[in-house]
Amino acid sequence: MKIGILALQGSYFDHQKYFSNLNVDTLLIKEPHQLKEIDGLVLPGGESTTIRRLIDRYNFMDDLKDFCSKKPVFGTCAGMILLAKEVVDNPTHIGVLNVRVKRNAFGRQKDSFEEKIMVNKVGEVEGVYIRAPYIDQVGDNVEVLAIHKEIIVAVQQDNILATSFHPELTDNLLIGKYFINMIDKRISKA
Numbered sequence: 001m002k003i004g005i006l007a008l009q010g011s012y013f014d015h016q017k018y019f020s021n022l023n024v025d026t027l028l029i030k031e032p033h034q035l036k037e038i039d040g041l042v043l044p045g046g047e048s049t050t051i052r053r054l055i056d057r058y059n060f061m062d063d064l065k066d067f068c069s070k071k072p073v074f075g076t077c078a079g080m081i082l083l084a085k086e087v088v089d090n091p092t093h094i095g096v097l098n099v100r101v102k103r104n105a106f107g108r109q110k111d112s113f114e115e116k117i118m119v120n121k122v123g124e125v126e127g128v129y130i131r132a133p134y135i136d137q138v139g140d141n142v143e144v145l146a147i148h149k150e151i152i153v154a155v156q157q158d159n160i161l162a163t164s165f166h167p168e169l170t171d172n173l174l175i176g177k178y179f180i181n182m183i184d185k186r187i188s189k190a
């Protein structure tokens with residue numbers, strides 16, 4: 001199994017370290033053709049507008065949409081924004097996850113925080129929120145996995161997993177294990 005991490009901008013090195021701690025091969029994805037080599041893809045946190053600009057500059061969009069329609073994808077923070085079908089007051093990017101997200105919804109940089117959170121099917125993890133988005137509407141086929149103070153912060157829609165927070169900045173590996181399990185299931189079905 002090989003997990004690709006979109007490496008255009010943001011916390012891709014942290015994801016690489018995180019998944020190495022789970023003994024999984026990773027590949028930093030800098031060009032669209034590399035998507036053919038991987039079984040699952042992580043869209044890291046960072047700055048969604050910057051990542052989008054780079055997606056366009058390097059002609060990633062069609063291949064990303066295609067990948068998201070077939071294989072497991074995990075978006076954290078900016079990655080969740082990139083996946084959403086609707087972004088409040090902002091353009092849609094990849095638009096495959098049936099949710100509406102609000103950027104910087106918990107406030108500004110100084111309002112970044114950490115708090116333990118129970119994630120359904122995964123267990124208790126350390127939630128690290130950095131200018132995080134949250135989900136204010138979910139559509140069909142979206143399962144809510146975690147709620148922080150009545151606000152949705154983790155969801156799954158079939159092969160797509162998304163969190164407002166950053167598991168890769170903690171040493172709690174439960175979300176990573178869950179994502180690896182999603183990939184394993186997909187591989188054994190194929």
Ligand code: GLN
Pocket residue numbers: 044045046047048049076077078079081103104130131132133
């Ligand atoms: N605020 C960023 C954005 O809107 C996301 C922050 C993050 O990924 N930590 O893209």
